[in-house]
Amino acid sequence: MALDFNGRVAIVTGAGGGLGRAHALALAARGARVVVNDLGGAVDGSGSSATAAERVVEEIRAAGGEAIANAASVTDFAAVQGMVQQAIATWGRVDVLVSNAGILRDKTFAKMDLADFRQVLEVHLMGAVHCCKALWPIMNAQKYGRIVLTTSSSGLYGNFGQTNYGAAKLALVGLMQTLAQEGAKNDIRVNCLAPTAVTRMTESLLPPDMLQAFGPEAVVPAMLVLASDEAPTRTTLCAGGGSFEAANITLTHGAFIGAGADAPEQWLARLDAVRDRRGEMVPANGSEQGTNELRLLREGR
């Protein structure tokens, strides 16, 4: 089945280069009308320039597509609302959000300023929150929405020197988990994409043998599926170099130990059993995890 975005309107944040540019070009090539958002700053988020977004708009138009540029910072909620209004005024709807804008301010935790920690949370987490918040009433009213939040293996599994970035990126998985549940009744599907691609953000970090195969275009197919009519919901998809994996936050079967005076010692003695990954599950929501504990309590008695 060909994935077709004719009639759809998409906003791609951070689309002036790297992955966002590739996402915007691909959506437009498949018929979507695209808001190309980019602040146009450096990798650490400093500076700004409207030309980054405008250049990609020109590329899309040259290829016969429809696009408009927007230079809002996703950290500015009023500016994000303005971007959404710009899309509505131009095309009357917004169907797809690819929240992709991001910065890096890597340092070991010992050396990290709180200001750098906060700014990374502000761009990745609050930037995505601002876009979702501005679009949520629109997507609910039209009973359709596809939201792709860009997470990272750094958030899912950690990376040395990236406490700020990792915390922000895993927070997006948390945002997705609940938005997917709240959006389900109005066909708003929310997913996370964890890309691996050579961009200005990663070219000095990735090993040389990855540089060839790991272009942004090898991540794009994952985004297209998550942004499409056929999208799953509440999935965290990893994509890089043409390979795709799903990441889950799993729960082990667990063990009932009770809350007696010797519970800490018993728990310690059964550490391996509690952490045993055989039979682990992915709860449908937070309360299902509590239900699992209730089941263990009943079985344990």
Ligand code: NAI
């Ligand atoms: P990039 O630096 O080329 O792209 C990020 C874009 O976001 C830039 O064009 C930048 O100007 C824009 N941006 C930054 N702050 C902004 C703001 N406040 N408002 C609007 N736009 C803003 O880097 P890349 O690699 O394309 O990153 C795209 C996304 O993918 C980011 O969220 C990044 O964290 C994520 N990611 C990338 C990985 C990779 O392997 N390249 C790995 C995991 C995640």
